[in-house]
Amino acid sequence: xxxxxxxxxxxxxxxxxxxxxxxxxxxxxxxxxxxxxxxxxxxxxxxxxxxxxxxxxxxxxxxxxxxxxxxxxxxxxxxxxxxxxxxxxxxxxxxxxxxxxxxxxxxxxxxxxxxxxxxxxxxxxxxxxxxxxxxxxxxxxxxxxxxxxxxxxxxxxxxxxxxxxxxxxxxxxxxxxxxxxxxxxxxxxxxxxxxxxxxxxxxxxxxxxxxxxxxxxxxxxxxxxxxxxxxxxxxxxxxxxxxxxxxxxxxxxxxxxxxxxxxxxxxxxxxxxxxxxxxxxxxxxxxxxxxxxxxxxxxxxxxxxxxxxxxxxxxxxxxxxxxxxxxxxxxxxxxxxxxxxxxxxxxxxxxxxxxxxxxxxxxxxxxxxxxxx
Numbered sequence: 001x002x003x004x005x006x007x008x009x010x011x012x013x014x015x016x017x018x019x020x021x022x023x024x025x026x027x028x029x030x031x032x033x034x035x036x037x038x039x040x041x042x043x044x045x046x047x048x049x050x051x052x053x054x055x056x057x058x059x060x061x062x063x064x065x066x067x068x069x070x071x072x073x074x075x076x077x078x079x080x081x082x083x084x085x086x087x088x089x090x091x092x093x094x095x096x097x098x099x100x101x102x103x104x105x106x107x108x109x110x111x112x113x114x115x116x117x118x119x120x121x122x123x124x125x126x127x128x129x130x131x132x133x134x135x136x137x138x139x140x141x142x143x144x145x146x147x148x149x150x151x152x153x154x155x156x157x158x159x160x161x162x163x164x165x166x167x168x169x170x171x172x173x174x175x176x177x178x179x180x181x182x183x184x185x186x187x188x189x190x191x192x193x194x195x196x197x198x199x200x201x202x203x204x205x206x207x208x209x210x211x212x213x214x215x216x217x218x219x220x221x222x223x224x225x226x227x228x229x230x231x232x233x234x235x236x237x238x239x240x241x242x243x244x245x246x247x248x249x250x251x252x253x254x255x256x257x258x259x260x261x262x263x264x265x266x267x268x269x270x271x272x273x274x275x276x277x278x279x280x281x282x283x284x285x286x287x288x289x290x291x292x293x294x295x296x297x298x299x300x301x302x303x304x305x306x307x308x309x310x311x312x313x314x315x316x317x318x319x320x321x322x323x324x325x326x327x328x329x330x331x332x333x334x335x336x337x338x339x340x341x342x343x344x345x346x347x348x349x350x351x352x353x354x355x356x357x358x359x360x361x362x363x364x365x366x367x368x369x370x371x372x373x
Contacts, residue, residue, distance in 0.1 A: 001092040049286055053341045054103055055080040056279025057219070058096070063117065063280060063360065066091055070117050071145040075085045075284035079104035084111050084144055100201075111148045120145070121246040121317035123175055124307040127152050128315055129245075129295075130172065134165040139182055140319075142306025149176035156181040203291045203334035204229060205345045206275060206359065207260050207371040208252055210239075213259035214371065217345055217362060218333030221316070229255055241364040246307070247314040248361040249347045250369060251333075262371045264335050264342075266290045276340040278370050281320050281358040287338050289346055291331025299326045299354060308355070319347060320363045327354040342370055 044101040051323040052075045052277075055326045059073050059080075069088025074081050082102060084092045085095070089109045096105055115123055121144040127150050137155040145150055154166065159181055216229055220240040229235055236254035242248065263272040266288070285301045300320035307317040325370075327349045336344035336356050344356040362368055 005011060020215070029048055034330045043348045049338045051078070052282075052285050053277070053279055053338050054101060055105075056103060056282065056338075056341060056343065057277050058099060058103070059280040059282065060278050060360065061099075062092065062095060063185050066095060067163050068116050068373050071114045071279070072117060073282055075282040076106075077284060079106060080282070081106045081108065083108050083110050083114070085110055085114055085116060110145055114145050114148050114229050115143060117145075120306055121148060122244060124317060125246055126163055127169070127173060128307055128309055130169045131166070134162075134168070134169050134204075136166055138309050140308045142304055143175075147176075147281055149178055151178045151180060153180050158349065171356035176325060181364050192251050203331055203346070205333055205335040206264055207262060208362065208373055209260070209369050210254075210365070210367050212251065213250050213254055215254040217370075218251050218253065219345060219347055219357075220247065220249045221314070221347070222251070222332050225253060230254070233257055239365050241362050244360075246317045247315065248364060249319050249357045250359070250362045250365075252362070252365050256302065260371055264290070264337065266335075268292070268295070275336065275337065275342050275370070276372055277342070278372070279338070279341040279343050279358060280358075281336075281343050281362050285321070285338070285343075287336050287343055289326065289331070289336045289354070291327060291334035291346055293328040293330030294326065299324060302353075305355060316347065316357065318357050319355050320344070320358065321350075321353040321355050323353070325349050325352055325354055 012336065023040045027190040051139050055075055055107060063070055066088065069085050070082065071085055082092060082105060084107060086109060087244060089107060093107050125133055126142040127141045128138045131152065131154060139153040139155060141150055141152040155363060166179055172205055205217050206217050207214060208217050225238055227256050234256045237314040238253045238258055262275045264275055265271065266273045281301060283303055284302055286298060286303060287297050288296060290296050301320055302323040303321055305319040305321050307315050307318050308319050309315045332348065334346040335342065336346060342359055344358050349355060359370060
């Protein structure tokens, strides 16, 4: 499903700085370099979702090369769709024509003034900040590139009393703003070497590199840094993904000792998945996740949530959500992937959906690259 016409869940987030205790779920100690891999299962899954993963990898290359010309994209089940900026259609179409792909891709030009994909968080955050300044409780805000407007969800409680202040925020905004109202029933809880190992009471995602040093990606909201990753690898300094005033729920923690591999654990018995590619998350994809709370699951990416505000006034941007809840406490920081392609880092859940951050936003950490073959 594309962002156009997305029926957003109304959310009020709750920041958990610690994950639920799941020590019994962490399982046996397995060497980071242990070569356990269900090759046949991996190949079958890669084949089943081959086209969507090829599209995700193509979009990764596209956004690396021409980020200023891409407004949005989605996987439509049997083909990809790309929304370009007003001056980007010919550039993006030409770029795809030079790629070695048989995928069907449709291209649409956005409205004049449509915001590029990586720039949308700044607009979303400006609305959240303005609402906070007006003493209005924002639940989340997301930019709809197809309508070139921001949709802001605010707390229903006190609606009449806050109406005038909300009108003033809307009138001063640089973009058209649609205000919707919601309650607190659907609360996002942030579930609080190869990847997928125990990160204290949470989960690590993918091995990444900064220069010649390696480390583990996990959730930024988990602020308690363990002395050791997987109870055996010493940890060092940590860096969170931030761009200007926009924070993303991704953290890189340096590791020391052993050797860095491009594998991620996807089973408590030590089964590993080799990561060979990176892809950009699109609505309409089916992705797997692994976490010590609920294990290995498959979920459908049904929408973009934008910047999500917590009840402790912290906000994480770039969030996507699934059509059903497949995660729980202890899954924070775990990997989202499909076949051998890395896609995201887990954040949290509501009663009906799971939320995660695309690893594309990890590139806000200077010189960071995901460890690949």
